[in-house]
Amino acid sequence: MQHESSSPLLQLKNLQIAYGGIHAVKGIDLELAKGELVCLIGANGAGKTTTLNAIAGVLPLQGGDIMYNGGTINALPAHKRLRQGIALVPEGRGIFTRLTVEENLRMGAYTRSDSDGIEADLEKVYTMLPRVKERLEQVAGTLSGGEQQMVAIGRALLSRPKLLLLDEPSMGLAPLVVEKIFEVVQSVAKEGVTILLVEQNANLALEFSQRGYVMESGKITLTGSGDDLLADPKVRAAYLGEAA
Amino acid sequence: MNELVSAVPWLGKRNPMAARWLIIILAIAAPMVAMLFGRSWVRILDFALLYMMLALGLNLVVGFAGLLDLGYIAFYAVGAYTFAFLASPHFDVHLPFWVVLPLGAAFAGMAGIMLGFPVLRLRGDYLAIVTLGFGEIIRIFMNNLNYPINITNGPQGINGLDSINLFGWDLARNLQVTEDFSINSLFLYYYFFLACVVGSIIFIQRLQISRIGRAWAAMRDDELAAKAIGINTRNLKLLAFSMGATFGGVAGCLFGAFQGFVSPESFSLMESIAVLTMVVFGGMGNIAGAIVGAFALALLPEVLRDVAVPLQQTLFGHVLLDPEVLRMLLLSLAMILMMLLRPAGLIPARARYAHPENLHRSAAK
Numbered sequence: 001m002q003h004e005s006s007s008p009l010l011q012l013k014n015l016q017i018a019y020g021g022i023h024a025v026k027g028i029d030l031e032l033a034k035g036e037l038v039c040l041i042g043a044n045g046a047g048k049t050t051t052l053n054a055i056a057g058v059l060p061l062q063g064g065d066i067m068y069n070g071g072t073i074n075a076l077p078a079h080k081r082l083r084q085g086i087a088l089v090p091e092g093r094g095i096f097t098r099l100t101v102e103e104n105l106r107m108g109a110y111t112r113s114d115s116d117g118i119e120a121d122l123e124k125v126y127t128m129l130p131r132v133k134e135r136l137e138q139v140a141g142t143l144s145g146g147e148q149q150m151v152a153i154g155r156a157l158l159s160r161p162k163l164l165l166l167d168e169p170s171m172g173l174a175p176l177v178v179e180k181i182f183e184v185v186q187s188v189a190k191e192g193v194t195i196l197l198v199e200q201n202a203n204l205a206l207e208f209s210q211r212g213y214v215m216e217s218g219k220i221t222l223t224g225s226g227d228d229l230l231a232d233p234k235v236r237a238a239y240l241g242e243a244a
Numbered sequence: 245m246n247e248l249v250s251a252v253p254w255l256g257k258r259n260p261m262a263a264r265w266l267i268i269i270l271a272i273a274a275p276m277v278a279m280l281f282g283r284s285w286v287r288i289l290d291f292a293l294l295y296m297m298l299a300l301g302l303n304l305v306v307g308f309a310g311l312l313d314l315g316y317i318a319f320y321a322v323g324a325y326t327f328a329f330l331a332s333p334h335f336d337v338h339l340p341f342w343v344v345l346p347l348g349a350a351f352a353g354m355a356g357i358m359l360g361f362p363v364l365r366l367r368g369d370y371l372a373i374v375t376l377g378f379g380e381i382i383r384i385f386m387n388n389l390n391y392p393i394n395i396t397n398g399p400q401g402i403n404g405l406d407s408i409n410l411f412g413w414d415l416a417r418n419l420q421v422t423e424d425f426s427i428n429s430l431f432l433y434y435y436f437f438l439a440c441v442v443g444s445i446i447f448i449q450r451l452q453i454s455r456i457g458r459a460w461a462a463m464r465d466d467e468l469a470a471k472a473i474g475i476n477t478r479n480l481k482l483l484a485f486s487m488g489a490t491f492g493g494v495a496g497c498l499f500g501a502f503q504g505f506v507s508p509e510s511f512s513l514m515e516s517i518a519v520l521t522m523v524v525f526g527g528m529g530n531i532a533g534a535i536v537g538a539f540a541l542a543l544l545p546e547v548l549r550d551v552a553v554p555l556q557q558t559l560f561g562h563v564l565l566d567p568e569v570l571r572m573l574l575l576s577l578a579m580i581l582m583m584l585l586r587p588a589g590l591i592p593a594r595a596r597y598a599h600p601e602n603l604h605r606s607a608a609k
Contacts, residue, residue, distance in 0.1 A: 056472055057471075058468055058471050058472065077476070078471040078472065079471060079475055079476045079477075082472065082473060082474035083474060087472065087473070088472035089472075090466075090469050090472055094466045094469025095465070095466065095469070096465035096466060096469065096470075097466075098461065098464075098465055098593070099462070099465065107459075107462050110458075110459065110462075110473050110474050110475060111474040152469075156472075156473070159474060
């Protein structure tokens with residue numbers, strides 16, 4: 001793998017996060033090279049979402065470092081991290097339910113002022129998500145779960161991210177819809193956006209990702225290429241529902 | 245204005261132009277109609293306009309930014325007391341109206357930020373409790389700051405506030421047009437307040453479709469997602485509190501000057517709740533809703549006072565229910581019915597730039 005040679009886009013060093021008296025993340029290391037699609041899998045409550053939120057800057061750190069593009073961003077507030085190219089699609093999609101679909105998408109470009117670029121990016125999102133284009137005038141809260149997820153991803157793309165953090169895009173969706181979402185994720189990755197994907201649907205996530213990390217109660221227990229992890233008996237037993 | 249127009253029953257959708265004129269004519273003719281029933285009704289209309297300003301300001305905080313504020317009347321108090329300190333015989337300071345008004349607005353805005361900082365991380369019930377406490381703190385300060393040094397004159401309040409003086413034109417004096425025709429001061433106040441309300445509406449409408457307004461809407465719908473798309477939620481919350489407070493402060497100044505007297509009892513918790521009820525009743529997050537809600541609920545107690553007492557006397561021979569009790573009863577009933585029948589208020593807020601032309605206009609900025 002060539003990406004090993006270049007400096008990583010994102011690097012977590014001994015990251016520790018605690019809130020509400022719970023030590024949710026107990027010192028994890030993680031690395032993402034430019035252009036990679038990497039997934040972070042694990043059971044409920046393993047600390048995946050916490051990790052993602054900390055990278056996006058919406059949760060404070062207890063210890064460790066977040067290195068991004070060669071510098072630490074530990075103290076950077078969330079809105080400044082977005083300006084540096086880190087976009088988060090939060091768990092449960094985080095749609096602005098009372099705004100229309102188009103407004104939702106345009107809010108993604110909140111920090112940008114290049115209207116021509118925004119229009120061009122909107123068109124790009126429309127071609128990528130034709131279902132969304134049909135519903136621009138609709139109030140986003142009335143969309144189906146899958147459509148909302150698409151809008152959330154489209155919105156994040158409008159900030160022109162370098163690093164896209166996806167938190168359980170498959171949550172609560174029908175298998176067919178999940179498949180579609182993952183296809184979208186893959187086409188985003190092909191555009192050169194680096195993606196960190198948090199998933200409970202380990203099978204699908206590993207299939208689509210180049211590499212994966214397995215997280216268990218606040219620690220990373222396994223890491224490897226997507227195929228290796230898929231073949232790993234421990235992973236199969238724990239997350240893919242097979243008897244060991 | 246467009247929302248207000250389409251809210252006119254029956255006519256609004258069929259003939260918006262006619263509805264528009266109807267509103268304008270009603271707004272202009274209202275005090276004259278009220279005069280037919282007696283001078284006190286014009287006065288009530290004047291107060292209704294002040295309530296509109298309050299509802300507009302609170303709607304900005306509660307409706308646009310989604311921050312429940314139960315102590316909003318405190319900013320009204322700050323505005324009113326600023327006026328009382330700077331334009332009354334109390335300290336024997338008589339600054340001109342155009343100096344005091346911005347000062348009142350500024351002090352209220354600062355009070356808004358003061359409230360904003362400690363509640364930045366609170367939401368929902370907790371936010372409501374702290375803002376409620378803040379409102380009471382201000383009122384209790386006003387009530388007790390008469391000893392050891394007399395600042396607010398305590399529960400007695402401050403008397404003899406200057407009236408509004410627009411570049412030498414005193415609104416408290418009837419305008420003598422000709423020898424035997426004069427315009428009552430209450431009318432002058434009405435039109436001045438109306439101009440203030442219209443100005444506020446225009447300003448708030450622009451604010452709503454601006455970048456700030458959209459960011460508030462995003463923050464209200466999902467704070468985490470708002471942060472994730474690069475919105476500085478801390479600053480925007482503070483801005484919402486201080487801007488909302490500024491409207492309260494302006495309304496407070498006008499109130500003080502109009503009434504000529506301020507005392508802590510005008511700024512009780514019930515007043516905060518009344519203004520919030522106006523916003524909820526009319527339709528949260530909707531300018532037209534705030535206007536209609538404020539108008540309806542500001543008039544309700546007065547109509548009751550005028551109608552309920554004689555009605556009860558003719559029906560039962562004596563007054564069974566005090567109008568004040570009846571007011572709370574009817575208000576509660578109205579709210580319950582509202583929640584059952586129209587949970588989003590009389591005029592529900594719509595998705596904002598649902599019309600493409602608005603979208604491109606705001607995008608082009």
